[in-house]
Amino acid sequence: MKMFQGKLKYLTLFLAGGMADLALAPFFVFPILFVSFPIFFKILETAENKKQAFKIGWCFGFGYFVFGLYWIANSLLVDAEKFAWLIPFAVCGIPFLLAIYIGLFALSYKVTSQNFSSPAKIVLFASLWVIFEFLRAILFTGFPWNLIGYTALFSLQFSQLAAIGGVYLLSFLIVIITLTITCKNDKFIAAVIILTIANYGYGYYHINNQVQHTKSASKIMIFQPSVQQTLKWDPLAAKKQFLADVDYIKSKNFKDNDIILWPESGVPYYLTSEPWIVDTLQNITPNNGIMVTGALRAEGETKEDYKVWNTLYAISRTGIYKYYDKIHLVPFGEFVPLRNVLPIDKITPGALDFSRGTERPVIKYTNGPGFLPLICYEVIFPNYAKSATKPDLLVNITNDGWFGNSTGPQQHLAMARMRAIEQGIPLLRAANTGISAVIDPVGKVISSLKYNERNIINIDLELSSSATMYNTYGDLTICGLILISLTIMLIFRRKLQN
Numbered sequence: 001m002k003m004f005q006g007k008l009k010y011l012t013l014f015l016a017g018g019m020a021d022l023a024l025a026p027f028f029v030f031p032i033l034f035v036s037f038p039i040f041f042k043i044l045e046t047a048e049n050k051k052q053a054f055k056i057g058w059c060f061g062f063g064y065f066v067f068g069l070y071w072i073a074n075s076l077l078v079d080a081e082k083f084a085w086l087i088p089f090a091v092c093g094i095p096f097l098l099a100i101y102i103g104l105f106a107l108s109y110k111v112t113s114q115n116f117s118s119p120a121k122i123v124l125f126a127s128l129w130v131i132f133e134f135l136r137a138i139l140f141t142g143f144p145w146n147l148i149g150y151t152a153l154f155s156l157q158f159s160q161l162a163a164i165g166g167v168y169l170l171s172f173l174i175v176i177i178t179l180t181i182t183c184k185n186d187k188f189i190a191a192v193i194i195l196t197i198a199n200y201g202y203g204y205y206h207i208n209n210q211v212q213h214t215k216s217a218s219k220i221m222i223f224q225p226s227v228q229q230t231l232k233w234d235p236l237a238a239k240k241q242f243l244a245d246v247d248y249i250k251s252k253n254f255k256d257n258d259i260i261l262w263p264e265s266g267v268p269y270y271l272t273s274e275p276w277i278v279d280t281l282q283n284i285t286p287n288n289g290i291m292v293t294g295a296l297r298a299e300g301e302t303k304e305d306y307k308v309w310n311t312l313y314a315i316s317r318t319g320i321y322k323y324y325d326k327i328h329l330v331p332f333g334e335f336v337p338l339r340n341v342l343p344i345d346k347i348t349p350g351a352l353d354f355s356r357g358t359e360r361p362v363i364k365y366t367n368g369p370g371f372l373p374l375i376c377y378e379v380i381f382p383n384y385a386k387s388a389t390k391p392d393l394l395v396n397i398t399n400d401g402w403f404g405n406s407t408g409p410q411q412h413l414a415m416a417r418m419r420a421i422e423q424g425i426p427l428l429r430a431a432n433t434g435i436s437a438v439i440d441p442v443g444k445v446i447s448s449l450k451y452n453e454r455n456i457i458n459i460d461l462e463l464s465s466s467a468t469m470y471n472t473y474g475d476l477t478i479c480g481l482i483l484i485s486l487t488i489m490l491i492f493r494r495k496l497q498n
Contacts, residue, residue: 009043017063025414028154033178041179047110057106061099062387068146071408078229105132107453119188126175127482130168150414157203162421162483163468165477166382166460190275193318217460218258218369223434238268249284257286258368260292261432262378264397271295273446281315290365291315314363317404325357326375362391371395385419392463404450409435417443420432424468
């Protein structure tokens with residue numbers, strides 16, 4: 001076919017990469033991967049040299065990231081006068097760089113796949129794909145957004161494998177399944193079909209098992225203020241909005257809750273610098289629970305030692321109980337990498353870069369549930385949802401208002417759902433304007449609020465008492481599986497060569 005040959009094949013790859021995004025949130029058109037990945041695989045097989053292999057992978061990756069991350073440009077329109085000139089970089093430059101991972105993946109496959117049988121090539125392809133997903137999550141502060149494993153959320157049962165090996169194990173399985181249609185080995189095809197059926201069987205079992213392992217419920221309130229991002233930090237508008245939010249909570253039955261949850265920057269002030277804010281929040285704090293909200297924290301008297309943190313506060317009736325400073329900051333959003341070289345400001349208000357937190361506490365107040373805090377973007381990193389002390393809940397506060405009513409907030413929610421499955425505990429999500437949600441231990445959204453909806457969620461949430469394999473062993477399962485697969489294939493290739 002002409003579309004698989006000459007220069008036209010690079011356009012085909014770009015479109016195939018873009019098509020793969022339809023398998024992600026909010027669309028979850030999983031069958032599209034049976035077209036997208038085989039096209040990539042078949043064209044990569046025709047690569048005549050390393051340079052061409054890299055180019056093939058890069059074009060597929062560029063399409064995947066352009067269509068999957070277009071919404072980043074929306075954040076630059078909040079202060080368009082200052083940042084609109086960066087939109088071409090956001091729309092094309094970031095995907096250009098991220099596509100290098102896929103290019104290097106394709107190059108690695110080209111170098112290592114010689115003399116492999118068709119089934120072995122598929123397993124090698126899946127193994128290398130996951131390795132480069134790992135690298136994307138680690139290098140240059142990491143950006144594991146839209147890992148292919150998140151497409152598994154098209155089915156609650158299919159996605160439960162994450163409780164064993166996390167989202168990376170799902171990536172491994174999905175790549176194998178979608179490439180099996182390129183294979184003519186009947187035994188391999190049968191094995192993959194059996195594996196897929198077994199995965200569904202495990203999913204049904206795991207969901208039923210989690211339902212049986214529940215303990216006492218907690219009373220939760222989640223508040224979604226739905227404040228326009230352009231007004232969020234305007235001094236006059238911020239105070240008016242904050243007082244309106246306080247009155248809104250006062251009008252609700254808030255006193256008997258264990259946790260009232262506000263979003264990231266739910267309070268648009270430096271909390272410790274404004275005593276009246278803390279006093280006001282104390283008055284709408286549950287009698288025997290806590291108010292949890294995002295706000296800024298600052299320390300230092302001089303310009304040299306002044307620091308600012310993006311912080312989650314837990315407030316009791318007697319004042320600030322505990323706080324957590326965000327550890328994993330967003331490049332260009334909360335700090336500017338290579339600030340001495342790049343002549344730009346961070347997108348969030350304020351000239352000073354945020355400082356990183358150092359501790360990740362499980363916050364527990366009296367007899368209420370203990371929770372592990374995750375601020376915004378931290379929820380996309382599987383390791384941040386894991387703690388030496390197992391919490392009852394994961395709490396994710398975020399402000400996705402930066403990205404508009406796009407696929408971005410939907411993708412972010414999907415990643416939060418995966419964290420709940422991996423750890424086997426519920427996740428509470430409070431967003432400034434969508435998508436606030438309560439997610440149960442198997443990743444089901446049991447209550448949520450729409451984008452731009454100003455409302456609350458009230459729920460008696462049952463807590464899980466069981467632990468998952470992923471919670472215990474983390475990524476060792478998928479790492480071990482990839483190591484064993486590559487070792488076996490290497491042994492068989494040497495035998496063929498001899």
